[in-house]
Amino acid sequence: xxxxxxxxxxxxxxxxxxxxxxxxxxxxxxxxxxxxxxxxxxxxxxxxxxxxxxxxxxxxxxxxxxxxxxxxxxxxxxxxxxxxxxxxxxxxxxxxxxxxxxxxxxxxxxxxxxxxxxxxxxxxxxxxxxxxxxxxxxxxxxxxxxxxxxxxxxxxxxxxxxxxxxxxxxxxxxxxxxxxxxxxxxxxxxxxxxxxxxxxxxxxxxxxxxxxxxxxxxxxxxxxxxxxxxxxxxxxxxxxxxxxxxxxxxxxxxxxxxxxxxxxxxxxxxxxxxxxxxxxxxxxxxxxxxxxxxxxxxxxxxxxxxxxxxxxxxxxxxxxxxxxxxxxxxxxxxxxxxxxxxxxxx
Amino acid sequence: xxxxxxxxxxxxxxxxxxxxxxxxxxxxxxxxxxxxxxxxxxxxxxxxxxxxxxxxxxxxxxxxxxxxxxxxxxxxxxxxxxxxxxxxxxxxxxxxxxxxxxxxxxxxxxxxxxxxxxxxxxxxxxxxxxxxxxxxxxxxxxxxxxxxxxxxxxxxxxxxxxxxxxxxxxxxxxxxxxxxxxxxxxxxxxxxxxxxxxxxxxxxxxxxxxxxxxxxxxxxxxxxxxxxxxxxxxxxxxxxxxxxxxxxxxxxxxxxxxxxxxxxxxxxxxxxxxxxxxxxxxxxxxxxxxxxxxxxxxxxxxxxxxxxxxxxxxxxxxxxxxxxxxxxxxxxxxxxxxxxxxxxxxxxxxxxxxxxxxxxxxxxxxxxxxxxxxxxxxxxxxxxxxxxxxxxxxxxxxxxxxxxxxxxxxxxxxxxxxxxxxxxxxxxxxxxxxxxxxxxxxxxxxxxxxxxxxxxxxxxxxxxxxxxxxxxxxxxxxxxxxxxxxxxxxxxxxxxxxxxxxxxxxxxxxxxxxxxxxxxxxxxxxxxxxxxxxxxxxxxxxxxxxxxxxxxxxxxxxxxxxxxxxxx
Numbered sequence: 001x002x003x004x005x006x007x008x009x010x011x012x013x014x015x016x017x018x019x020x021x022x023x024x025x026x027x028x029x030x031x032x033x034x035x036x037x038x039x040x041x042x043x044x045x046x047x048x049x050x051x052x053x054x055x056x057x058x059x060x061x062x063x064x065x066x067x068x069x070x071x072x073x074x075x076x077x078x079x080x081x082x083x084x085x086x087x088x089x090x091x092x093x094x095x096x097x098x099x100x101x102x103x104x105x106x107x108x109x110x111x112x113x114x115x116x117x118x119x120x121x122x123x124x125x126x127x128x129x130x131x132x133x134x135x136x137x138x139x140x141x142x143x144x145x146x147x148x149x150x151x152x153x154x155x156x157x158x159x160x161x162x163x164x165x166x167x168x169x170x171x172x173x174x175x176x177x178x179x180x181x182x183x184x185x186x187x188x189x190x191x192x193x194x195x196x197x198x199x200x201x202x203x204x205x206x207x208x209x210x211x212x213x214x215x216x217x218x219x220x221x222x223x224x225x226x227x228x229x230x231x232x233x234x235x236x237x238x239x240x241x242x243x244x245x246x247x248x249x250x251x252x253x254x255x256x257x258x259x260x261x262x263x264x265x266x267x268x269x270x271x272x273x274x275x276x277x278x279x280x281x282x283x284x285x286x287x288x289x290x291x292x293x294x295x296x297x298x299x300x301x302x303x304x305x306x307x308x309x310x311x312x313x314x315x316x317x318x319x320x321x322x323x324x325x326x327x328x329x330x331x332x333x334x335x336x337x338x339x340x341x342x343x344x345x346x
Numbered sequence: 347x348x349x350x351x352x353x354x355x356x357x358x359x360x361x362x363x364x365x366x367x368x369x370x371x372x373x374x375x376x377x378x379x380x381x382x383x384x385x386x387x388x389x390x391x392x393x394x395x396x397x398x399x400x401x402x403x404x405x406x407x408x409x410x411x412x413x414x415x416x417x418x419x420x421x422x423x424x425x426x427x428x429x430x431x432x433x434x435x436x437x438x439x440x441x442x443x444x445x446x447x448x449x450x451x452x453x454x455x456x457x458x459x460x461x462x463x464x465x466x467x468x469x470x471x472x473x474x475x476x477x478x479x480x481x482x483x484x485x486x487x488x489x490x491x492x493x494x495x496x497x498x499x500x501x502x503x504x505x506x507x508x509x510x511x512x513x514x515x516x517x518x519x520x521x522x523x524x525x526x527x528x529x530x531x532x533x534x535x536x537x538x539x540x541x542x543x544x545x546x547x548x549x550x551x552x553x554x555x556x557x558x559x560x561x562x563x564x565x566x567x568x569x570x571x572x573x574x575x576x577x578x579x580x581x582x583x584x585x586x587x588x589x590x591x592x593x594x595x596x597x598x599x600x601x602x603x604x605x606x607x608x609x610x611x612x613x614x615x616x617x618x619x620x621x622x623x624x625x626x627x628x629x630x631x632x633x634x635x636x637x638x639x640x641x642x643x644x645x646x647x648x649x650x651x652x653x654x655x656x657x658x659x660x661x662x663x664x665x666x667x668x669x670x671x672x673x674x675x676x677x678x679x680x681x682x683x684x685x686x687x688x689x690x691x692x693x694x695x696x697x698x699x700x701x702x703x704x705x706x707x708x709x710x711x712x713x714x715x716x717x718x719x720x721x722x723x724x725x726x727x728x729x730x731x732x733x734x735x736x737x738x739x740x741x742x743x744x745x746x747x748x749x750x751x752x753x754x755x756x757x758x759x760x761x762x763x764x765x766x767x768x769x770x771x772x773x774x775x776x777x778x779x780x781x782x783x784x785x786x787x788x789x790x791x792x793x794x795x796x797x798x799x800x801x802x803x804x805x806x807x808x809x810x811x812x813x814x815x816x817x818x819x820x821x822x823x824x825x826x827x828x829x830x831x832x833x834x835x836x837x838x839x840x841x842x843x844x845x846x847x848x849x850x851x852x853x854x855x856x857x858x859x860x861x862x863x864x865x866x867x868x869x870x871x872x873x874x875x876x877x878x879x880x881x882x883x884x885x886x887x888x889x890x891x892x893x894x895x896x897x898x899x900x901x902x903x904x905x906x907x908x909x910x911x912x913x914x
Contacts, residue, residue: 012735238730240733243723244744246722247748248749257744
């Protein structure tokens, strides 16, 4: 007597995943984004100014993890070795000595003092994407900058989502007076001028990544809270919630088991858009000079350099393509997610 | 008189002729056929009903006559629809527009969603007149007023300036009918026109349609799942099952001696009144409510202060004994569901509630939680009452986890399997999710969820209203057998007097939050005391006023009820 349509079998989550996979553009974007992000996590190995492994006079050295004074490799100074120094390089190519350099032998704040061209320098074989106005390798800065942007955005999104869900859930579930009062508080909080606060705080405190995360988290959760609140308001009057109450379940259990899973659709759908929003926020703040300290690799700072050196196209264009590519991938993923959670599609 | 229209027009070309109509949905090559060669012939002035359960294709057939199905999704692989000798399937959009509303009109189930909330009744009524008959604004409004008068709306001139939300459901449906008849169509298609309305309103609408049919003489194609209504209204009937017409004929013949097994099954699945009754005599009531009141505040003025109250439940007292079913019947807005929620302590109220000798109305939410196991609830809409993200085992097992924490995983699984078997489901479905089940199966899962807690009382809030008649019959039978086996008490809330008669031992008739009549079901059906009860019974069972005056207002089946009920 039980007739089951084969197309609709399984957990709602796995059906949504199947629908997601059917959207080729979103699916490919997700894998591409994961791949790029995965690669960027190994930035130290791919792009660094220290060799991964050195054999010098029969002994192995690991400059990537251990810092060796220049005297170790026959230099004159007791300070740390500059592995870009032609003299050191010469030592490594003598006799049986060898060194494995990373693919791109520069870190994000390496300044190549032995480079012949004035900075910013156009792309050459030595610096594939050129150097910025302080002589740092653009490719390395892009790689580290991308990683930092994505990590920053992920952290900001997680914090914002958790706070947003909690606030929205409490408002929506309890409703009435709780809802009324917290909505008014939210309105007051939301009408604070975020950018001015950032400027003020940037001048009071030393600018740092953590300060940015705290400040942006304070304001970033409100939009999501509204959606979760609406889902909870809708859900709490549904029969299965009343049935759960009639069963004698406590409020927290009802929120956690019955309402939250059914309110996750807007949360998940918004995730990629929130991530891209956070990346954009960090980039703009850096561009304005309100963001991370200057030594930190940052896409926004590269863009600002591109603006200051308008004829150094390799600064602005490369950053532009990295940014556009990242945001586009995220938006494609978000689009596919939105369609995947649309239950009207099979 | 009933069959005269059919006889008169015999030999004339039929008004509507549907030949071997097939409809398929989707995009090629993945077409899914839903109509498999429907044949239907309708003479001018004929009153034809199409009956069938949900998914039988009865509405599709009707919508395809006006070509109202989404042209991107619906395809017509074969067949023809001839109206006045012309094939509608060959019409272009332009010619269809001339046809729609002019020669063929349609009324729908939900009058509220069929009327545009932003325009007044007068504007909406005069629009087709100005469109199809090129009347001036003034003349159209004048005619709109006459139309309202004709469909029995009081003070039609004032109503013209009203917006849809200012009218009641019955009035809205009247307006819809007036609008449909504005251009004197030859064919009126009525798709479940009374399903969303209360019984007393239903009969008024049906009588209105009957009167208009007599006056105007148009053909009516009535789509309905309600056999009683069809029997009362139509001359001829077509029975549809899974996209084909399985039987057709004149109403009296077909209902009198159905030939096709499906028709027989459909007719047999109408709820039969309860004939056996033997609750254990007892002096200890299970649940007792005394002078229950639920008042919703009415706010107004500048500061939204309370200016009055809406008494949803107003001084209701009731008693339920172990093993019996107390029916609560009333129309929408009578407070019957609110009363059910009140007794479950899910709705704030005043008055005394005693469950198994213990006062529960003063207990705090926390204190009452352990007791909740004993009084459970099953809701009307089986699609909203199961959480879509939990599988069947989770849904049924949740209460066990809470109220029987001492059970091991294995014991819990055994109880879930046993209860699923008991409600007629296979234990193999435990890992499935609600969306994979039909309405009837979901309702069984909902019953299993309450039953697994071994309650003493179950509040059944319209448990079968959303189900097809044959499924409804199965669920009612299940509920009855469960009651006998487990000695359960039911509080059965319904607007459907036939279902109530099939389930309830005793009955409360509720109207605007007040009990107008109470007593044993059989007694109330035999001899209703209150005029409202009488009106309700007449409307529900289509007993004519004239007959009601002559004989006791009881259908033959009810008089068989054996009364072994003890005296409380």
